[in-house]
Amino acid sequence: MSELICQRILLKLSGEALMGSGDFGIDPDVIARVAGEVKELSEAGVQVGMVIGGGNIFRGAGLAQGGIDRVTGDHMGMLATVMNSLAMADALQRIGVPTRVMSALAMPDVCEGFTARQARACLAAGEVVILAAGTGNPYFTTDSAASLRAIEIKADLMIKATKVNGVYSADPVKVADAEFYPVLSYDRALAENLQVMDATAIVLCRDNGMPLRIMNVNEHGALMRLMRGEAIGSLVESGE
Ligand code: UDP
Secondary structure, eight states, X not given: OOOOSOSXXXXXEOGGXXXXXXXXXXXXXXXXXXXXXXXXXXXXXXXXXXXXXXXTTOOHHHHHHTTOOHHHHHHHHHHHHHHHHHHHHHHHHHTTOOEEEEESSOOTTTSEEOOHHHHHHHHHTTOEEEEESTTSSTTOOHHHHHHHHHHHTTOSEEEEEESSSSEESSOTTTOTTOXXXXXXXXXXXXXXXXXXXXXXXXXXXXXXXXXXXXXXXXXXXXXXXXXXXXXXXXXXXXXO
16 A cells, blocks of 8 residues: 555535535535545545635624624634535534534534644544644635634645545636646735635645645545545645
């Protein structure tokens, strides 16, 4: 068996990735499939931290457009990430993967609170750790939370699993000849405003030397192939 390229990863899934073909909520088949892929990684010896978005349920900015106070809306968005995290933890536990949820917002009856030290200890012991409630602060995204947690748990790589194959010069769904970038720098992603992540999330990775891989969540088996050294998706790192 080939060697693994990472010992510890932070996997970021958007809430939308859990919707499948629906337009709201969680598709049980999608969550079960992702859980199966995470199980494969975990059983191969990869330590997996996860951050899951909440956009399939609520986003603060969208709620604010409808008149809800932005801070309240962001709290609702963060609670949505907790719901998704609980669903993913349940899917993993049902297939025998030791998993725990740690939240940035205190809710002791639901899950434990996040500390980097405890998260690292659980990962080292082979548990999947799902880091819920974003950063715990309004006006941030779960992409920024994922960058922050990747750094805090000392991941070797942050993986953002999206609906496209990686980073392109333009939206490949709309622009037929959009150029695919297998490797690019954080600065290029920022300067060209490429749809990688929001600027806060990219800068956190850049300033802390956290390599970032953007790949398609719907490509079955791709996570494991990536861990075995295959160049999947786009890599964002320092340099040109
Ligand atoms: N959110 C927040 N602070 C954070 C992370 C998330 O306030 O640190 C809120 C924000 O309202 C956001 C929502 O939670 O819109 C859901 O997260 P996000 O939009 O990042 O989810 P995704 O797009 O990944 O599904």
